[in-house]
Amino acid sequence: MWQVLYDELKDRGFMVVAVAEESRGAEHARPWIEQANATYWSLIDPDHRVAELYGMVNVPQSVWIDEAGRIVRGPETAGSTDHFRQMDLATRTLAPELQAARAAARARYLDAVKAWVTTGRHALAADAAAAKLPRITPAIAEAHAHFRLGVWLKRQGRAAEAERQFAEASRLHPDSWNMWRQAADLEAVGNASGPAFWARVKALGDRAYYPPPDLEGFPR
């Protein structure tokens, strides 16, 4: 997904770390990783540790980290948009103009990453970056613990107990699409994009599924 970007910028002291938030583990992520044939890091994160550490709620999200190991942007939506919500569910297609708009938004995002690497642009100063960090509440912290337990129980074949833990995780952290969709997918592959998913997306109303990044060219 990021290979073109990486190829252009790797000689400029740039690295991509792609993390699969995949509780089914490496073998489940393998086909996509092998197809991508990336030369950057492709890592497997079955416990969703990165999402917990950085306060992420969806995929794809990104964090930009500078040479000193400091967060200069993020977590933010990484190039995806809400155009998919206008998909024709019967035909599973998106109108051409919406496809074009979606592709243009992704290209703009990649350009922003490139501008950061080549010129330092878009990196936020400390107070701005700190202000944009997600607020981690006790409920969210507890949700991550329930999710972790759910993943472990599922791995042990204790499906019913796992589902109870996942339900509690989503109750405590309803904004986390990672938790809800991963739990749905663990129940049955494909559930994460099924009718329950679309109902949950519809229930967002005017709220974004993929909030756009706070970058020029991304209307909010």
Add this chain to the structure above:
Amino acid sequence: MATVLTETGDFSVTARATGSGALWLDTTDAERVTGWTSKPEGMCRDDVCVPLPAGAVRGDAVDVAAFWRRLDNPVLSDDAGDVWVLGTGAAARTRALAGLEAPDVTLPDLAGTPHRLSTLRGKKVFLATWASW
């Protein structure tokens, strides 16, 4: 035997006793799973010592659940008390992010080789999550 799931990994321990939300481990296991060291002053890490709550120490056994909750961290277990989660509380999570230092993490690639994020210091890193679901 019990399993304790923490930020640093999954641990097999011998639970001396569980029940009423307590997880009694011997000192060695308590130190292993928490990353804190047992001293007369309490549990200590770096320059900080936290006295154990009253009733959370008995001889060489520590109620790790009581200690962990004392730090405002979530503690969960399954009904049987076979598996425990020592989670990271909101305040600790917020403190870790407040200085904007990117939290370090080590994760495996497809071959199982671990990669540690902080070894990339000196480069600009684009850390991005994805999933097949």
